[in-house]
Amino acid sequence: MLKAIYDWVDERLDITPIWRDVADHEVPEHVNPAHHFSAFIYCFGGLTFFVVVIQILSGMFLAMYYVPDIVNAHASVNYLQNKLAMGAIVRGMHHWGASVSIVMLFLHTLRVFFTGSYKHPREFNWVIGMLIFFVMLGLGFTGYLLPWDNKAYFATKVGVEIAATVPFLGPYIASFLQGGDIVGAQTLARFFALHVFFLPAALLGLLGAHFILIRRQGISGPL
């Protein structure tokens, strides 16, 4: 049945060569944990992507109930966590996944550093990786405000004040982030927009570039 559906689509769209090109290539021995167990460090990049997929999915579902407005934001988070079936689980996935994704990203970066994989010809992918890192920090920072509780509010105040210490530009950066003179209604609305539209779009674009470069250049050789 599934095979028949696949064949029907494939006959018209010719998708087999596409996924063959993406998926069908040998895993070199030095990155395969079945050969050398220590090669598990090469899994960190894929695991980071896996957690990001969970963030995107759980975030989309949270957005079915979440409201980015200072009167209702906290009440809507309270409702989705305590009144809905699986609410604590779905919010928990997003909440803990936010930290796990950054930890995995960091481990992946360490692997790339200590295997020297950032060297020519892969220096551009290191730069893209750094951009991914900053986008992920941005997602963490903007997402943290959304529950609109005390922790969220003061964490954002602190973050904005740190940004305000940048020489010359600081005050402008601060009012851009706040969307005004205080952390308030406008801050919450723009952090929400950054968190669910701008930064995920940037992240997906960068991840696409990251993966294309990996296919073009192959995985770096053994030490």
Added chain:
Amino acid sequence: MGKKVSRRKFLTYTLGGTAGFLASGVLFPMVRFAVDPVLKRGAGEQYVDVNLTIDQITETPRSVEFTVHREDGWYVPEGGEKLTAWVMKDDNGDVVAFSPICKHLGCTVNWDSNPQFKNEFFCPCHFGRYYKDGTNVPGTPPTSPLDRYKTKVENGKLLIGPVEKA
């Protein structure tokens, strides 16, 4: 155990099964979370004292406003949600309370509001009409009679409950 499962088939099934198990572990909580409102439809039944004694009710429908407690997710309107009922006595002298929600596409009906259609409930959206007993006038858009609220009488006063399911 007649047919032999090839090594390739076996691997495909185990890998597919494991991947499916992991994916459903991720997806189940999220989908269950999203459909929760569907599974919680129409909970709770409340009767509201609408401040009307039985002998104030006549054969002529009168519009009665009352408020019910309403929880719209995390939003609970102060003073509740305002509802309207058309209250009257039918030919047997029994109290009926019609819901004003048109059975065509949900606009609001009024009693005797169009001079062309005297003594009928009238819906302005697509000229839906109902006779005094709530039956839809054939040939107009509504396909069934007006819904009725459940009613109770306590100490000679009218209480209005939820809409009766047809």
